Amino acid sequence: MKLGEQSYALENPPKIIAHYSVAGPVESKGMLGNFFDLKLDSDEWGEKSHELAECKMHHTAIMKALDMSGLEFKDVNAVMCGDLLNQIIASSYSAKDIEIPYLGFYGACSTFGEMLCVASLMISSGSFKNVTCSTSSHFSTAERQYRYPLELGTQPTPTSQWTVTGSGCSVLSSDGEGPEIFACTIGRVIDLGVKDANNMGAVMAPAACDTICTHLNDLNISPEFYDLIITGDLGKFGSKLLLELARERGFELKDVHSDCGSMIFNNQPQTIQGGSGAGCSSLVFNSYIIKQMKSGNLKKVLLVPTGALLSKTASMQGETIPGIAHAVSIGYRYN
Amino acid sequence: MNKKEYSEYVSKTAPKSKHLSTMFAAFWVGGLICCIGQSIFDTIQALLPLVPDDDIWAITTLVMIFLGSTLTALGVYDKIGRYAGGGSIIPITGFANSVTSPAMEYKREGIIFGLMSKMFVIAGPIIVSGIAASVAVGICYYIVSLF
Numbered sequence: 001m002k003l004g005e006q007s008y009a010l011e012n013p014p015k016i017i018a019h020y021s022v023a024g025p026v027e028s029k030g031m032l033g034n035f036f037d038l039k040l041d042s043d044e045w046g047e048k049s050h051e052l053a054e055c056k057m058h059h060t061a062i063m064k065a066l067d068m069s070g071l072e073f074k075d076v077n078a079v080m081c082g083d084l085l086n087q088i089i090a091s092s093y094s095a096k097d098i099e100i101p102y103l104g105f106y107g108a109c110s111t112f113g114e115m116l117c118v119a120s121l122m123i124s125s126g127s128f129k130n131v132t133c134s135t136s137s138h139f140s141t142a143e144r145q146y147r148y149p150l151e152l153g154t155q156p157t158p159t160s161q162w163t164v165t166g167s168g169c170s171v172l173s174s175d176g177e178g179p180e181i182f183a184c185t186i187g188r189v190i191d192l193g194v195k196d197a198n199n200m201g202a203v204m205a206p207a208a209c210d211t212i213c214t215h216l217n218d219l220n221i222s223p224e225f226y227d228l229i230i231t232g233d234l235g236k237f238g239s240k241l242l243l244e245l246a247r248e249r250g251f252e253l254k255d256v257h258s259d260c261g262s263m264i265f266n267n268q269p270q271t272i273q274g275g276s277g278a279g280c281s282s283l284v285f286n287s288y289i290i291k292q293m294k295s296g297n298l299k300k301v302l303l304v305p306t307g308a309l310l311s312k313t314a315s316m317q318g319e320t321i322p323g324i325a326h327a328v329s330i331g332y333r334y335n
Numbered sequence: 336m337n338k339k340e341y342s343e344y345v346s347k348t349a350p351k352s353k354h355l356s357t358m359f360a361a362f363w364v365g366g367l368i369c370c371i372g373q374s375i376f377d378t379i380q381a382l383l384p385l386v387p388d389d390d391i392w393a394i395t396t397l398v399m400i401f402l403g404s405t406l407t408a409l410g411v412y413d414k415i416g417r418y419a420g421g422g423s424i425i426p427i428t429g430f431a432n433s434v435t436s437p438a439m440e441y442k443r444e445g446i447i448f449g450l451m452s453k454m455f456v457i458a459g460p461i462i463v464s465g466i467a468a469s470v471a472v473g474i475c476y477y478i479v480s481l482f
Contacts, residue, residue: 048443049443144440148436148457149436149437149439149440149441149457150413150436150439150440151407151408151410151412151413151432151435151436151439151440152413152416152432152433152436152437152457153407153412153413153414153415153416153417153419153423153424153429153432153436154413154416154417154420154424155357155416155417155418155419155420156417157352158349158350158351158352159349159350192336192338192341192342193338193339193341193342194341194342194345199345199349202345202349206341237348237349237350240348241344241345241348244344245336248336270417273350
């Protein structure tokens with residue numbers, strides 16, 4: 001059922017019946033290290049390229065999550081995958097040995113939110129029964145694609161972020177036990193004219209603000225309705241911008257807001273503003289957040305994966321960078 | 336906030352580089368690299384007094400390029416660069432790093448279209464502007480020498 005301008009209340013809310021997270025070495029030493037299901041010692045993981053290592057992480061996350069759900073291949077309507085690489089190869093290559101119909105998504109770092117919205121609407125409508133949603137990112141593959149060779153001695157700017165190496169997968173089902181997705185808001189592309197590719201927080205904050213405020217207005221609720229409103233990868237500076245922008249629109253998010261990118265690392269010096277990447281929100285969600293929900297520490301969470309729709313071509317041609325964010329409400333009961 | 340107000344707000348509130356500490360890091364690391372270069376020159380000059388200075392300059396340059404590339408291959412130069420910034424980018428060791436690092440990165444895409452063609456992705460503009468500048472200076476030198 002459509003609510004307000006961009007939101008949907010899900011009449012048959014899908015449940016998250018299984019989840020799995022694979023984290024890289026820097027992430028494993030971060031603040032959420034204890035929550036990850038699989039922690040890697042090396043970001044190459046025995047593969048001959050970082051791209052293949054990312055595929056292996058993504059594939060492992062999907063397979064392990066499916067194992068935990070107890071579903072067989074034939075029970076699953078689709079594997080929904082997404083990542084940051086050109087032509088989303090980490091997704092399609094990791095799905096090629098899985099005999100389930102495949103849907104590839106790209107929404108930069110907001111991909112996980114995008115696919116949760118689509119998957120839960122499909123399940124709620126009755127078309128789908130079981131779906132896996134997974135995203136991945138890898139520091140070394142993203143770095144060479146969007147920035148410079150790894151060994152080049154450059155200095156990061158004070159607003160830059162560190163791409164998360166990791167993958168997370170959630171299995172959504174119409175039946176079973178687990179936190180429910182009871183509403184979602186599909187975000188609009190917002191561009192406030194930021195051109196600096198090293199300041200993703202500033203690119204994404206207006207989009208995050210727009211989606212969160214629209215969501216709260218559409219559902220006619222206040223921010224305190226949620227125990228936690230968690231954005232994907234705004235970083236520390238981006239989070240500050242979000243709070244300021246939301247305040248201007250009449251919402252005080254200070255007490256409920258947190259950011260996956262800001263919390264994943266343990267102030268390791270190279271990470272500067274925090275984590276980013278398509279794997280950032282899915283890794284944090286499928287480890288820390290969902291475990292906190294299961295243990296009862298969090299009851300209702302608004303997950304808002306944020307993305308900077310950056311293209312090297314557009315950036316080099318001097319274009320501004322648009323941002324996007326999608327919101328997904330997760331909780332044990334909607335009332 | 337509209338676009339203009341937002342970009343003003345962002346540039347006002349964005350965290351800035353700590354100029355003093357980054358300049359200090361660049362100064363001492365850059366200075367140290369230059370001292371190493373000079374000491375190589377002086378050592379060769381002392382050991383081989385008959386070799387002309389021009390040749391010693393060339394040998395010194397080669398040694399510095401070799402050191403920069405080796406440290407890149409060992410995965411050390413990027414860490415120096417992260418700390419020292421311009422201090423380790425400007426000397427010729429930084430130039431060696433900018434050629435060696437893409438060569439290493441793109442080796443997996445094959446020798447010809449990977450390593451060889453991507454080798455100058457970063458150093459290319461430096462070489463082009465170097466050649467363009469030397470042509471311009473050559474023309475000026477020719478005109479001046481006419482009088």
